[in-house]
Amino acid sequence: MASARRIVVKIGSSSLTTAVGGLDADRVDALVDVIAKVRGGRENAAKEIVLVSSGAIAAGLAPLGLAKRPRDLARQQAAASVGQGLLVARYTASFARYGVRVGQVLLTTDDISRRAHYRNAYRTLEKLLAMGALPVVNENDTVATDEIRFGDNDRLAALVAHLVRADLLVLLSDVDGLYDGDPRRPGTSRIAEVTGEADLKGVVIGSAGKAGVGTGGMVTKVDAARIAAEAGIPVVLTSAVHAADALAGRPTGTLFHPTGKRSANRLLWLAHASAPRGVLHLDDGAVTAVVERRTSLLPAGLTGVEGHFVAGDPVDLVDESGRTVARGLVNFDAKELPRLLGRSTHELAAELGPAYEREVVHRDDLVVLG
Numbered sequence: 363m364a365s366a367r368r369i370v371v372k373i374g375s376s377s378l379t380t381a382v383g384g385l386d387a388d389r390v391d392a393l394v395d396v397i398a399k400v401r402g403g404r405e406n407a408a409k410e411i412v413l414v415s416s417g418a419i420a421a422g423l424a425p426l427g428l429a430k431r432p433r434d435l436a437r438q439q440a441a442a443s444v445g446q447g448l449l450v451a452r453y454t455a456s457f458a459r460y461g462v463r464v465g466q467v468l469l470t471t472d473d474i475s476r477r478a479h480y481r482n483a484y485r486t487l488e489k490l491l492a493m494g495a496l497p498v499v500n501e502n503d504t505v506a507t508d509e510i511r512f513g514d515n516d517r518l519a520a521l522v523a524h525l526v527r528a529d530l531l532v533l534l535s536d537v538d539g540l541y542d543g544d545p546r547r548p549g550t551s552r553i554a555e556v557t558g559e560a561d562l563k564g565v566v567i568g569s570a571g572k573a574g575v576g577t578g579g580m581v582t583k584v585d586a587a588r589i590a591a592e593a594g595i596p597v598v599l600t601s602a603v604h605a606a607d608a609l610a611g612r613p614t615g616t617l618f619h620p621t622g623k624r625s626a627n628r629l630l631w632l633a634h635a636s637a638p639r640g641v642l643h644l645d646d647g648a649v650t651a652v653v654e655r656r657t658s659l660l661p662a663g664l665t666g667v668e669g670h671f672v673a674g675d676p677v678d679l680v681d682e683s684g685r686t687v688a689r690g691l692v693n694f695d696a697k698e699l700p701r702l703l704g705r706s707t708h709e710l711a712a713e714l715g716p717a718y719e720r721e722v723v724h725r726d727d728l729v730v731l732g
C-alpha cells in the first residue's frame with residue numbers, strides 16, 4: 363500500500379461542507395494539504411493523485427438560497443452548476459499554495475461506457491498526470507438526466523481507478539470505515555479488513571448519514587469497493603481526518619483486499635457503468651455460444667429485440683427465461699435488427715450487402731455476467 367504510486371482519492375460531500383451548508387474552505391484546505399504532501403513537489407512528483415470530488419450540489423445550495431438538497435433533478439443541476447465552479451475555484455486556489463495546477467474533468471456515464479469516449483477520458487487523464495497537473499473529477503451533473511446518471515461518485519471513483527489503472531483507491535467519508543451495523547447505533551464496531559464477500563455477510567450496510575448532503579451512504583461505497591477489488595485494486599475506506607494515513611499506506615479504516623486480477627477485467631466498466639439501452643433475446647444455442655464458448659453473438663441466435671438504441675450502445679443479452687446472461691456493445695441500430703432475427707450472416711450478406719455480415723455483438727465487446 364505504501365508503494366502505491368498512482369492513487370485515486372474520492373471525497374464525499376459530507377466531508378467538504380459546513381453544518382449550515384456551503385463549502386467549508388478549511389476542510390478543502392486540510393485535504394489539499396494532505397494530498398500535496400504525499401504527492402511531492404511540482405517536478406518529479408512522488409505519487410500521482412487523481413481526486414474525485416463530490417460537493418458540487420452541496421456547495422451550490424447556500425448561494426442559490428436553498429436550505430437543503432432539492433429532490434428534483436432540475437434544481438440539483440442548477441445547484442451543481444453553481445457549486446462546481448465554486449468547488450474547482452477553491453481547489454485551484456488551495457493547490458496553488460503548493461504550486462500544483464488543477465484540471466477539471468467532468469464525466470458522464472457515456473464517457474465510461476462507450477469505448478471511444480472511454481479511451482478519450484483515459485488519454486486526457488493520462489496527459490494531465492504526465493504534465494504534472496492534478497485532475498479533479500466529478501460527474502457532469504448539469505447535463506446528466508436521471509436515466510444516464512451515475513448518481514454517486516463512489517462507483518464513479520472505482521471506475522476512474524480502473525480507467526487510470528490506479529494502484530490504490532481511497533474513499534474518504536465522514537465515517538472512519540465500514541461498520542458491522544449502522545455506526546449511529548450503539549454496539550457496532552469497525553471492520554478492519556475485507557478479503558471477500560464472506561466478510562460482508564450479516565453486515566448491515568445503510569444509507570447516507572446525518573449531514574443530509576451525501577447521496578449513496580455506505581451501500582455505494584461497498585459497491586465501489588467491490589468493483590475496484592474485482593479489478594485488482596485495493597481500497598481503503600476511512601474518514602477524511604485519516605486521509606494522511608490512508609495515502610501513506612498506514613493502517614486505517616477498512617481495507618478491501620483485491621479479489622480479482624488487475625488485467626483480467628478489460629470490460630469491467632461495461633458491466634458496472636452502463637445503463638443498458640436495450641435488450642437482445644437469445645435462443646439456447648446463442649446463450650451457450652456466448653456464455654460458454656465466449657463467441658460473438660450472430661443474428662442467427664437472436665429471437666427478439668427491445669429498446670431504442672443505436673450502434674455502439676450497451677445492451678443486455680437475455681436467455682429464453684428472461685435472465686440477463688451478458689452485456690455488450692451492439693453493432694446495429696435497434697431498427698435494423700428485426701429483419702435480421704434468426705438469419706445466417708451469409709444469407710444476410712448475399713441479400714443486403716457485406717456490411718450485414720458483421721456480428722450483432724463482437725466477443726471483444728461482451729462481458730458475461732455471473
Ligand SMILES: Nc1ncnc2c1ncn2[C@@H]1O[C@H](COP(=O)(O)OP(=O)(O)O)[C@@H](O)[C@H]1O
Pocket residue numbers: 373374375376377534535536537539540541542543544545546565566567568569570571572575576577578579580
Ligand atoms: N455499516 C455502515 N458502516 C459505516 N457507515 C454506515 C453504515 N451504514 C450506514 N452508514 C452511514 O453512511 C454514511 C456515509 O455516507 P454518505 O453520507 O453518503 O457519505 P459521503 O458524503 O462521504 O459520500 C455514514 O455517515 C454513516 O452514517
Ligand SMILES: N[C@@H](CCC(=O)OP(=O)(O)O)C(=O)O
Pocket residue numbers: 373374375376415416417418419420442500501503513514515516575576577578579
Ligand atoms: N456529483 C455530486 C455528488 C454525488 C455523490 O456521490 O455525493 P457523495 O455521496 O457525497 O459522494 C455532486 O458533486 O454534488
